[in-house]
Amino acid sequence: MGDDVRKYLALFYPQVSFRGTAFGGTSARSPFTGAEINEYARTKSCRTASSSTAPSTNRDAARIHSQEPSTMHKYDVTVTTSASPEIVWKLLVDAASWPLWSKVDSLDTTRSVGLDPGGDDCVGAVRAFRTGRTVTGERLTEKVEQRLLAYEDAFNSSMRNYHARIELTPTATSGTVIHWYGTYETSRLLGWVMPRYLQKFMQGMAEGLARYAEESKPTQ
Template sequence: MGSKSFLVVANSSASPERVWELLADATSWPRWSRVPAARYKREGEPAPHGVGAIRDFGAGPVHSFEEVILFDPPRHFAYQLLSGLPIDGYCADVQLIPVGSGTRIEWAGTFDARPGFLGSFWKFVLARILIRGLANSLSKAAESSES
């Protein structure tokens, strides 16, 4: 197993506070992303979005469960995957950096590919498809809700 990491960057004209509102609230994700459904399996501290929250993303038989491990509004958010993808040790770290009146979204991730699965393939899927799509959708949703 090899450790893999990636960094996805998106820029938004929306304020970090507005981007944060959408990022932190898992139940908003189906409105601005391709995530079909989201709910809290357990609330965190501060409730409901904070540290210790377990977020359930998915519908039908396909779900991923993530636990919030860092919650520092409105700039820094991190979570770890508990289950749902064929990778181990996935952790994501999202930083919202003020740039003028807008925000630079830096979404970094690390994981270990499970034996029998191609690490480079999962890096591509996570970085280029899933996370890049989330970061770009988050940026656009925050912009449209501020105007």
């Protein structure tokens, strides 16, 4: 089992890590050092009995990855902007605006479903966003005008059972507190890098929204 894990982390994992080719990156190197790979293989071997012959292809390694037990993770970010909840809300419900302020590259309209031409997507709409060569779909599940936007994964190759909520709270100075948080499951191996990466990624999403909303404020 130790050799199986070493092959996965050294050969297949670079493709599915966030710097790897499966997420739009160009790196073919494992994000783990040799010492980290050996240590994980050693502890994994202690927990798991020996199995059949080690896989010799990336397809076999992918099969092992898909059979890994899932682990629940979360992210939680809060940002305050001087823009009003009304301005922030208009950006959130308009999927076409997301590439202007977020870390996604573009809105994939061919894989999206039920987008509102007027920029006010309703519950049930699936918004497909492309980042690099990866496209993920998010289905809106709840809307409370200028207060709450919730969504879940419609299709996502790196996680499952993903549920996110964006809560807007007005401040005493007519600004907005943006509270963006979510939970998701991923494999134990992806769990090595996903929580740290996604926390930082979503922090950047919230900060981008806050900045763009401020720039969109009407001039006095």
